[in-house]
Amino acid sequence: MSWFLRGVRRGVRTEKEPENNATWPSQLEVKGEFSGCPTRAIREGKWEPGKCVFCRRCEPNLVPTGNTVQPEVKTTNSLFRKSLHVFPVDVGSCGGCNVELKLLFSPQYDATRFGIFLVNTPRHADALLLMGVMVEGMEGPLREALDAMPEPKVVVLIGACAASGGVLGRPPEVNAHVVVPGCPPTPASIIQALRRLKGDV
C-alpha cells in the first residue's frame, strides 16, 4: 500500500515532539582519566560534544548519562518562524549524516509540519546544512552555494565531521550559526536545532 493510501486510511502518524524523542546521542559524563580518544574530544578532564564521534572507546572512564546532546544554536531569527528553507551540502561525508537528514522529510518525522522545507537550489535557501569533512574538490561548490544564497542566510553544521573534522579530516571554514553534535545526529536532534533557530522552542 502506498504512503498516500496508508495516510488516508489511518490518519497522519508521526513521531512525538523531538524533545520527548531525542535520546541519542547521549551526553557523556567524565568518570576518570582517558587518553585514547581518536578525536581528542576529552581535554583536561572536559568533554567536548562537537568533537565526539560516540565510538565509546572511553567507557567506563566516560559513561552515557542518557541526556540528549544539545545542539549549539547561536542565533534565532523570527523571519524564519513560519518557514525555513534548507539546502544540504555534503562536502565529504561517510553518508551517515545524509541518511539521518533524509529522514527529516519522511512520513515518520515530517519536518514540514514545523515549517521546515527542503529546497533544490541554494538560491531558494535560508539555511545551508553542511555535512562531512572538507575535501578539496568541494571547496569551490561550497563557496558558490554560500554566495548564491539570499540574505539573511544561516549555516548549520550537522555531525562531528562538519563541526570539528571528525577522526581524520578538517572541518569546513565557515561562519556557523548552529552546530548539531553527533555521529550521526538523530533526525529528532536536527529538527530540535532547526526549531530553535526558527524561534519555535
Ligand code: SF4
Ligand atoms: S566516545 Fe569516542 S570520540 Fe567520544 S569521547 Fe569517548 S573515545 Fe572520544
Ligand code: SF4
Ligand atoms: S559525523 Fe559521523 S555519520 Fe556524519 S559524516 Fe562524519 S563520520 Fe559520517
